[in-house]
Amino acid sequence: MGGTALPVWQAIVEHFGLNLEVVNTTIDANFSFIPPDHDGKIRMDCSSAYAMANLLKIKDRFDIAFGNDPDADRHGIVDANGLMNPNHFLAVCVDYLISHRPQWSDSLKIGKTLVSSSMIDRVVASHNRELFEVPVGFKWFVDGLHEGWLAFGGEESAGASLLTQAGEAWSTDKDGIALCLLAAEIMAVTGKTPSEYYQTLTERFGEPFYKRVDTACSAEEKAAFKSLTAESITDTTLAGDLITALVVKALGDQVAIGGLKVTTENGWFAALPSGT
Numbered sequence: 178m179g180g181t182a183l184p185v186w187q188a189i190v191e192h193f194g195l196n197l198e199v200v201n202t203t204i205d206a207n208f209s210f211i212p213p214d215h216d217g218k219i220r221m222d223c224s225s226a227y228a229m230a231n232l233l234k235i236k237d238r239f240d241i242a243f244g245n246d247p248d249a250d251r252h253g254i255v256d257a258n259g260l261m262n263p264n265h266f267l268a269v270c271v272d273y274l275i276s277h278r279p280q281w282s283d284s285l286k287i288g289k290t291l292v293s294s295s296m297i298d299r300v301v302a303s304h305n306r307e308l309f310e311v312p313v314g315f316k317w318f319v320d321g322l323h324e325g326w327l328a329f330g331g332e333e334s335a336g337a338s339l340l341t342q343a344g345e346a347w348s349t350d351k352d353g354i355a356l357c358l359l360a361a362e363i364m365a366v367t368g369k370t371p372s373e374y375y376q377t378l379t380e381r382f383g384e385p386f387y388k389r390v391d392t393a394c395s396a397e398e399k400a401a402f403k404s405l406t407a408e409s410i411t412d413t414t415l416a417g418d419l420i421t422a423l424v425v426k427a428l429g430d431q432v433a434i435g436g437l438k439v440t441t442e443n444g445w446f447a448a449l450p451s452g453t
Contacts, residue, residue, distance in 0.1 A: 178211065178221045178228070179204050180247025185354055200235065200242075208247075221246045223253030223353070224335040226260045233260060241364050241371070243357035250351035251335045254360045256370035263335035264294035264387060265375045270356070271297055272378060273363050274329055274339065275304045281328055281344045288318045288330035291427055291438055292447050297331070299382040309429035313449065317430060319349045391451070399450035402436040415441050 183204060190197050203210050212230040214220045222228045223244045232255055236242055242255040254261040271287055286309040287301045301308045309327060311317035315336055321327025322338055323346050331337035336351035339359075348355070360371050367374060407423035414420060418441035426433050436449035 178223055178244050178246055179208055180221070180245070180249060182245040182247075182249035182354060185249065189354075189358075198239070200232065223251055224260075224263050229253050229255065229260055241361055243360055245353040245357065249353045252337070252353040252356040252360075253335060254357070254371050256364075256372050258370070258372040261372055261375070262387075264296065264333055266335075266356075266360070266371055267331040267333075267337060268294060268296040268300055268378055269363065269371050269374045270331065270337065270339075270359060271329060272300045272304075273359075273367070273374070275300075275306060277366065278328075278342060278344070280342060281340065284326075285328035285340070285344070286321065286326060286429075288321060288327050288429070290314070290317075290332040291424065291434060292449070293331060293333040294385055294387060295445060296378060296382060296385050300378065303381070310427055311429050312427045312432050312434045315351055317427070317432065322346060322349045394450060402448065402450045403433070405437045405448075409437065410439060415439055415446070416444060418443050 179201065183199070183202060186199050189195065190199065201210070208219055208221055211219050211221055211228055214222065214225055214227045220228055223246050226233060229244055232242055232244055236255050236257070236259070244253045245251065254266050267289070283306070286307045288309040288311060289297045290313050291310050292313060298308055309321065315330065315332055318327060318330030318338070322330055322340070325340065325344065325346050329337065329339045337356050338348045338350065338352045339355065341347050363374060364370055406425055410423050412420065420439055420441055422440045424434065424438040424440065434449065436447060438445060438447040
């Protein structure tokens with residue numbers, strides 16, 4: 178999407194001789210080549226079907242396609258079924274990596290932000306691995322990735338990083354290029370596109386549904402979120418299911434989440450103020 182990833186992708190093609198076409202070689206500080214997002218604004222958001230419209234128009238030319246935002250820390254994965262939901266691709270990555278990295282110790286944890294899909298929880302549990310759930314923000318994965326006890330860290334906004342194949346530290350920040358290459362590896366090894374792979378996960382674990390609602394809040398209202406406690410919720414059920422947890426501190430690192438997450442056996446919701 179017109180940023181720092183361009184020379185890296187060009188070098189990858191030249192060095193490894195891959196059958197890979199770089200479809201956009203334009204670098205423009207105004208990003209005039211990016212189609213408007215859903216609200217008419219220009220965003221270099223590789224998880225937005227609006228911003229990725231140019232790639233989606235030509236997706237049928239390729240077995241798999243992908244894009245990065247300008248600083249290449251996020252990924253957008255496109256196959257025959259269109260642009261993948263970032264949560265869906267994270268779940269695919271986790272299942273594939275646990276199954277195809279024999280060098281990785283069984284003791285390595287899998288990281289996710291607390292507002293990422295519970296499909297990841299189910300995948301991790303099915304492999305008898307330990308989930309490491311953190312507040313919103315990739316910084317909470319840094320120590321685990323650097324010290325090598327966190328195999329993978331992913332957040333719902335299409336950002337993730339992982340250890341090397343040998344189980345050693347690679348990048349402690351989001352690495353969009355590595356995740357795009359992982360998508361290609363998944364297809365090459367399994368014969369399934371990432372969206373086809375995700376369909377197999379829904380057949381095993383059920384199909385989750387997710388919706389994000391953004392609402393304008395005053396500074397006072399945002400501050401009120403930080404004072405929420407488990408005692409703030411007096412109901413015992415959510416959508417007919419028994420509430421099993423009221424979370425104000427992330428289960429992995431016990432850091433305050435700045436709001437509240439309510440979970441049941443079959444679902445959850447979180448009310449959090451945005452930093453932006």
